[in-house]
Amino acid sequence: MQALITTSHWLARLGQLVAGIALLALMSVTMADVLTRLLFRLSAGSINWSVSGSVELVSYLMMFALLAAMAANIEKSQVVVEAFSHRLPEAFKQRLGGIYLIGFCVLGVLMTLGLWQEAASAARRGQVTQDLRIPMGPIYQFGAVLCALLAARSLIHVLLGSLFATEGGGANEQ
Amino acid sequence: MSSEMIGGLGLIGLLVLLVLRVPVALSMLIVGVVGFAQVISWGAAVSMVKSVPVDVLSSYSFSAIPMFILMGVLAAHSGMAGMLFNSTRVMCGGWKGGMAIATVGSCGVFSAISGSSLATASTMTRVALPEMEKHGYARSLATGTLAAGGTLGIMIPPSIALLIYAVITEQSVGDMFAAGLIPGLMGLLFYALTVTVVMRLKPELAVPGEPSSALEKLKSIAGLVPFFTVFVIIIFGIYQGMFTPTEGAAVGAFATLLYALYKGMRMAGLWRSVQETLALSAVVFFMLMGAETLGYFISVSRISFSISQFLGGLDVPTIFILLLILLMYFVLGMFMDSIAMLVITVPVVFPIITMLGIDPIWFGILTVLTVELGLVTPPVGMNVFVIKAMAPHVKLGEIYRGVAPFIVADLLRLILLLAFPILTLWLI
Amino acid sequence: TTLRMSHFWPDGSGINQEIFQAWADTIEEQSDGELSIENYPSQTLTQADAAYQGVVNGISDIAITAQGYTAGRFPLSQIVELPGVSDSASQGACILQGLYDDGYLESEYDDTKVLFMFTTGPGYLHTTDTDIQSPDDLSGLRIRRPTAVAGQMLENLGAQPVGMPAPDIYTSMQRGVVDGLSFPWEGMKVFRLNELASYHTQVPFYSLIFVATMSQRSFDGLSEEQQAVIEDNMGMAWSEIAGGVFDGLDEAGKAEAEEAGHTIRVIDNPLEHDDWAEPLKAGIETYLDELEERGLDNAREVYQAAMDARDSCPVQR
Ligand code: NA
């Protein structure tokens, strides 16, 4: 059990690192875009430092940030409805929560497969982003890795929750 | 089995899963995927799961949500939010429910900026909820106010929902926004009145503040300065055309970050705020992914399409059909995302409206108001979910209980708008 | 048999009614009701940029989408988007479908069964309060760019291209985040932008291209008679119908601006015009060079074929 907790902890740290950098980059890209546009306007068009492509950069950075954040926080991010279950013992809720996390493990696996296939097809077809013409293949591949992280951490917490009644996501009840 | 029947069974299945304590996001995902598979095929359903979540997570217009959450978190950690509410508390003095009314007002201003209900609910919850709790407000009242306040974003221009309605039905966007102004401001007023009425009926939900002198009130204005500076930067920037509302979220977060750094926040503190933002965003986006998947299932089940067609064929007075259509929106709104609902049903319903000679702009406002109710009605109420994400210690049931009086207020507003079309059409 | 058809145009739009629903009705009629088409407008089945892949993956049986939504996936087809290739939607549809029929583009669609292709009319310049008479007038303006290639050309002209999703244009223009945009007349009407722009310069920056395509698997699953009905309704005939519908919408969009008393400048023969030719040609060259760098050695051949087809494809029919 301790090995599982340690592994989960380090995978979470990894996800947090990726997500944090992506989120700050997302904010910085938008700020850079807004500021260079302002400069362009104030100089009546003579200073043009802006680069197009902030829309797509923001989209993909957000995808990375959220996928990584979901992976890092999977056992803490579920909202449940406590209509009839509030009297259940805590340990039972943890086991139940852990079992339901299987759903996210499956989701993570399917998303990994989906993105991996997209990556292969994008690489084969030479698909690029609209503005900056960045190859889509590596973008999807990185996304697939983050989805795999989501699947892996879900699986660990399925085990922790269902077998040891701890960190199964059940504590986050309403 | 007809696809409509599968649709109906799916929605019942959703309720069962929720009762069984399956996470809300997962319940919507399961029903969406299994239902989609029944209507179309398992292969198609698996393809959908592979692509839809990724589409949601990389949707540019959603990028405002994590940025506004970051802004709220930084405002809380830098003391900006605390100062704001301290000031409003002093200004309200001994007035009961004053902070709840201040919250409604702030939600109105904020939604006018962001154009997004989810962003409004998430930011304002982070800022206002801890302060209201600290000052003895019942959780149900506090979160109910926030959930309702968040819906103001749909009607007060600029509004994504009104824009979409105008484009679908080929109305002037300018007219549509103008028409939304009075009903939107009515919403503000009605919510404030709701707080007052609730205070009368259930005084135990809030403790009155300490009375304060005029001088104290004057002095307290200083506490408003940082927060309103950020507000003004965002409003001014958007109305001056320096950035779009979506970009405004990042600008707001950045401005708040500068303030936090000035107040002594260091790298470690910033990183903690970023991680807190990400954890909150994860909760929200898990549910958005679920809602989107469920939406595709409802779309292919053609439930809304069939209902609209059925209503169009009825031989009853005009006002009756109009009421039935609004009732349909109310019921669908319990399960569906507002924008998806507009996109699917308005094209079907609109020809009926035109045929009956109902004013299209008036109908648009009535529709959007009804659809907006869906954000706070159980079982799928995105605004309520967002607040739950921001405040895990509050029970979902408490939020739904707290929001109930505001739903009554919205129904009253709807009746007034129905009875007096001039309220909508005056400014056009 | 029921076939699911997915696209991003709204249900009530002329494009949906007069092209896609008309096609669906024709199929149902000619198959004596054996085939029925379920129409999913407004991205209610698949998102615009995932629509083509949705057909490949079996989410929908038929999809209509813009090739440009998946950039770099249909590079040769997008040659028809270059300015100066077509002067109207009819001409564009005829050129694009012609290139496909002649086998120039087949390799890009080998995973689906193409039904027909079409284009918008040329995307012109529309500004809120600057009268654009020569390229110099564009300097210092922020223009919403429709495609990366058009963005490149705007930059060559001294403007600042700004990328944003189409639904954001209205409010951005209202508040001056952008000073103008490049759009076909049809889009000006559909997105209500004639409310905001009062100057229009008819110099082409791009045309958007579209494909209606069907899943090969779904097609193979049909009976021979049903397949015959589909095959009777493929290719040039429907490209022409689509072109005609877009032409009509372009006319309506322009009429709206004329009625509102807007200023409309018309640049004839932009590729030979003293002021406009140079930046436009530079943009075209950049795009073709890029394709050649990617190993598409026949890029210039396809471009030449497109330009040659202008003679046999009338601007108005
Ligand atoms: Na708004």
Ligand code: NA
């Ligand atoms: Na609801």
